[in-house]
Amino acid sequence: MTNPGIKAFAPASVANVACGFDILGFALKNPGDFVVARHADHSDGLRITKITGDQGKLPRDVRKNTATVAVQALLDHLGESSTSIDLEIQKKMPFGSGLGSSAASAVAAVVAVNKLLGAPYTKSELLPFAVLGEQSADGAYHADNVAPALLGGLILIQDTASLRWVRVPLPKGLVALVVHPKIEVLTRSAREIIQPTVSLELHSKQAANLGGLILGMMQSDFELIGASLQDLIIEPQRMKLIPHFGEVKTAAIQEGALGCSISGAGPSIFALFNNTLLAENAAAKMSTIFHQKGIEATAYLSTINQEGAYIC
Ligand code: HSE
Numbered sequence: 001m002t003n004p005g006i007k008a009f010a011p012a013s014v015a016n017v018a019c020g021f022d023i024l025g026f027a028l029k030n031p032g033d034f035v036v037a038r039h040a041d042h043s044d045g046l047r048i049t050k051i052t053g054d055q056g057k058l059p060r061d062v063r064k065n066t067a068t069v070a071v072q073a074l075l076d077h078l079g080e081s082s083t084s085i086d087l088e089i090q091k092k093m094p095f096g097s098g099l100g101s102s103a104a105s106a107v108a109a110v111v112a113v114n115k116l117l118g119a120p121y122t123k124s125e126l127l128p129f130a131v132l133g134e135q136s137a138d139g140a141y142h143a144d145n146v147a148p149a150l151l152g153g154l155i156l157i158q159d160t161a162s163l164r165w166v167r168v169p170l171p172k173g174l175v176a177l178v179v180h181p182k183i184e185v186l187t188r189s190a191r192e193i194i195q196p197t198v199s200l201e202l203h204s205k206q207a208a209n210l211g212g213l214i215l216g217m218m219q220s221d222f223e224l225i226g227a228s229l230q231d232l233i234i235e236p237q238r239m240k241l242i243p244h245f246g247e248v249k250t251a252a253i254q255e256g257a258l259g260c261s262i263s264g265a266g267p268s269i270f271a272l273f274n275n276t277l278l279a280e281n282a283a284a285k286m287s288t289i290f291h292q293k294g295i296e297a298t299a300y301l302s303t304i305n306q307e308g309a310y311i312c
Contacts, residue, residue, distance in 0.1 A: 004244055005038035006116045009106035010309040012093050012300070013100035015144035015180060015264040018152070018231040019209035023123075025144035025264075026154040026307035029097070030202065034090040034312065035067055037088035037116045045082050047071055053091035058105075065089075066102040067109035070133025078120060085113060098268035099300075100145030105290035106133030107149040109311045119206040123150055123309070127163050132280050133216030138187035138265075145264060154217060170304055171220035175279045175303060177257075179248065180268040180288045185241050190265035194237055205232050223273045229259025229272060242267045244293055248286045255282035276301075 011032035013023040040047065046062050062068035067089055075081050085111060093101050110126045112134070130146045140277040147155040148164050154168040198206075212228030215221070239245040242262065248269055254262035256278035257271035270285065283299035290297035 001268065003038045003088075004100060006112045007034055007036045007109045007312040008112035008115065008148045008274065008309055009034050010104040010111065011177075011305050012104060013145045013148040013264075014176065014270045015100060015142075016234065016262070017213070017270075018085050018207050018229045018235070018259060018261040019213055020144070020156065020235050021231070022140075022142040022160065023156075023157045024154070024210070025100070025148040026176065026272040027152050027308055028099075028150040028178065029095040029302040029305045031094055031300065032149075033101070033104040033108050035105065035112045036088040037071075037091070037109070038086045038088075038111035039116065040084040042084055043082075045255050046075065046145055047084075047086050048089065049089040050084045051091065052079075052089070054095060055096050058089070058091070064136065066106040066133040067138045068133075069105035070110045070130045071113045073132045074113060074121075074126070076242075078117065080117070085116065085310050087113075090132075094180060094182070094184075096186050097180050097260065098185065098264040098266045099178065099180065100264060102137035102147050102187075103130070103134045103145035106130045107309050109133070111150070111311065115311050126150060127165070127257050131163065132201040138191065142193060143307055148308065150308050152306045153304060157212055168214055169218050170306075171217060171222065171225075171274070173305055174272050174274040176270060176302050176304060177252075177273065177279045177286075178263050178268050178270045178300045178302075179283065180291070180298045180300070181242065181290045183243070183267050184296070185265060185267045187265040190238055190241060193241075194234060198233055200211055202232050221259045226258035229261065230285065231261045233284040235261050238266055240261055242269065245269065245287055248289050251285045251289055255285055257282055304309065
């Protein structure tokens with residue numbers, strides 16, 4: 001009989017949320033990745049036995065795959081560096097999409113292996129290992145995809161170095177729409193084009209928006225959420241990587257979105273709503289714009305996932 005192992009799920013996530021570059025993100029209900037972890041009787045340590053759904057694009061080398069980098073960091077920390085574990089990664093979301101694909105794999109992998117080893121750590125204690133996995137994909141240390149994928153909800157990383165995080169209370173009735181045009185934008189490249197400095201004026205405005213967004217969420221003030229859901233720094237620099245971004249964003253706002261911006265490093269575009277019907281109409285409109293330009297697009301409509309990763 002095959003060893004069923006332990007299977008974990010981790011969801012897609014929207015990082016930045018317009019005004020919180022590298023420090024704010026929320027989890028979607030779907031899509032998400034699955035990872036199965038099994039004890040193995042070879043002596044090769046950690047191995048990737050199978051990856052499905054990646055069209056052969058992801059590294060099979062355990063030193064390069066986000067899932068195994070994260071798990072190896074966990075094993076090293078536990079003093080179990082040479083424990084033999086086989087991982088099977090089931091990718092259910094596109095790569096280079098702005099949906100937090102690499103974070104989801106890293107999170108699902110550490111959650112599965114932690115359980116396989118008798119759950120020595122709580123979910124929140126797994127965060128640093130998953131962040132190291134994510135860092136191996138884009139070269140930067142940020143937890144704005146990994147933290148919501150692991151913990152669920154809208155998460156503010158108050159201090160990236162120490163990974164101190166806070167869960168932001170959410171209003172009832174918030175709906176997230178993410179439209180993914182089928183083009184690939186690698187996070188590493190989307191980070192390279194960002195100017196390293198920002199004017200004091202823009203910094204002030206963006207800080208005011210971040211404060212307004214958090215307060216709007218806490219006070220269920222949809223008007224304040226809408227006014228604050230703006231990215232004055234990163235979106236203007238990255239929008240050129242996403243064909244027809246302006247047109248698609250305008251359609252979202254016209255259909256009643258509270259706000260709309262780039263999901264993570266793109267090319268996905270997210271919008272928030274306080275009404276499911278409006279979100280459904282916007283999903284159709286935004287996808288149609290891409291289709292009319294000859295670009296395939298998929299829309300994901302979801303309430304905010306409050307649970308994050310789980311054992312299946
Ligand atoms: N905050 C990151 C970025 C998210 O925008 O580059 C992508 O992983």
